[in-house]
Amino acid sequence: MTSTRQAVPQFVHLAAHPLRWQLLTELSDSDYRVRELVARVGEPQNLVSYHLRLLRDGGLVTSTRSSHDGRDSYYHLDLDRSAEMIAGAGTVLHPALRMTPAPTAFEPSTPPTVLFVCTGNSARSAIAEELLRLRAGGRVQVLSAGSKPKPAMHPDTVRVLREEFGIDLSGRLPRHLDTLADHRFDVVITLCDKAREVCPDFGDDPRWIHWSIPDPATSRGSNEDTYPAFQATAAEIDTRIRYLLPTLTERTAQ
Structure with missing residues (x-):
């Protein structure tokens, strides 16, 4: 047969x-x-x-x-x-x-240090910082900054983190890259194509990653009209962070 x-x-x-x-x-x-x-x-x-x-x-x-x-x-x-x-x-x-999803446990022996970078630090990088901190359960040192930071967080950044993830950004202001010149990072992740070209060298051979994610703040219209773009951006960043976490564990263990 x-x-x-x-x-x-x-x-x-x-x-x-x-x-x-x-x-x-x-x-x-x-x-x-x-x-x-x-x-x-x-x-x-x-x-x-x-x-x-x-x-x-x-x-x-x-x-x-x-x-x-x-x-x-x-x-x-x-x-x-x-x-x-x-x-x-x-x-x-x-x-x-038939495959089953891998466990998402994140237990690094040494907490890795991660920096997220975009231009304004009012949307993508700020969202990434907060979501990595949330998903890692505090077992990672994470910051974000911008090459030309905005004076304040975008209202839809504050809204999407509050409504979708229960994160409060009250009082948080964008941070300039220059303020982190003396910091050491294991991983530097750029989320803005422009910021990738101007991001400084932090020394100690960090792992460089680029996530090419469009700026949701460039959507035209009122805040109500742009909010779906922020929801989509936050969802994409959350997915990427889910896959990033196991690689942070491996990198720290090396």
């Missing part, structure tokens, strides 16, 4: 190619532009662009136009989608290989 022939799961088909696997590995840690990926994988730009297009078509990778240089784009690995596709591939091979 012959077995029923099944199509190769999409994740296996996409990830099995050595270059595509290398690109996925690079993007699992940070968002990158094409020319940066070319340098990291050591392959021609036309070849890298071709395989990025296949990963985009397959739903594993997305791209966003740079807010600093509109001619450029940042590529991002959708980790939630990757997890779904990997789980589906295991189930196709054998029902017993």
